[in-house]
């Protein structure tokens with residue numbers, strides 16, 4: 352039996368705009384399992400990012416409940432949410448949100464210093480991660496002095512510095528060219544292979560095939576899902592075809 356890491360129970364999210372209530376998530380029930388590389392796909396506007404932010408505590412929900420490791424995490428105080436995010440979650444976005452006047456190394460240190468490790472250990476880990484993410488040589492450069500792919504790899508190092516239980520990734524390859532995307536995806540695959548749990552929203556089939564489970568969202572609900580064996584580069588083409596067929600069957 353797989354261990355449930357994160358669970359959304361009957362999650363609703365309603366935005367209020369122009370005096371109107373706009374329902375975005377409609378009583379979503381979802382389980383994210385430990386060790387899985389879970390992907391969320393679906394048409395634009397289906398609610399993918401809203402679900403990701405609702406599950407990670409970045410967004411308040413209107414109804415329902417979110418549990419992480421069996422503990423309710425919606426409705427926590429700001430301080431408790433900040434602690435949870437610093438110690439348990441890692442975030443990777445389409446834009447890196449690296450601090451522009453800090454070097455890549457310093458960006459990672461800042462994230463590490465809010466975690467549980469001692470400063471000396473944070474510095475050691477940051478250097479090791481920069482090397483692992485293949486940006487060791489660029490560590491003393493500012494985000495503006497590296498390529499988009501290098502900046503995103505540094506952002507992944509920042510996301511994992513505190514050994515998060517789960518990484519949330521929202522279109523991590525959305526701003527990258529093909530080569531940059533491939534490098535980022537290879538790193539995410541390597542993390543996944545090492546046991547890291549990942550939850551990623553993407554439009555990109557080549558990114559989605561890295562997952563072991565793909566959820567498909569439609570109009571604020573999860574309409575279907577596809578399970579895949581662990582990713583192997585040799586099977587990439589076959590997986591792409593399988594996922595494309597599945598998406599076509601869902602009128603994606």
Ligand SMILES: Nc1ncnc2c1ncn2[C@@H]1O[C@H](COP(=O)(O)OP(=O)(O)OP(=O)(O)O)[C@@H](O)[C@H]1O
Pocket residue numbers: 366367368373375393394395396397398399400401402
């Ligand atoms: N703050 C907000 N106020 C009002 N409506 C919002 C807000 N944020 C998102 N929405 C709406 O909620 C719906 C779902 O948005 P969301 O970003 O979750 O979709 P998505 O599936 O991630 O789309 P995309 O693939 O285009 O990023 C959209 O119709 C969007 O316009």
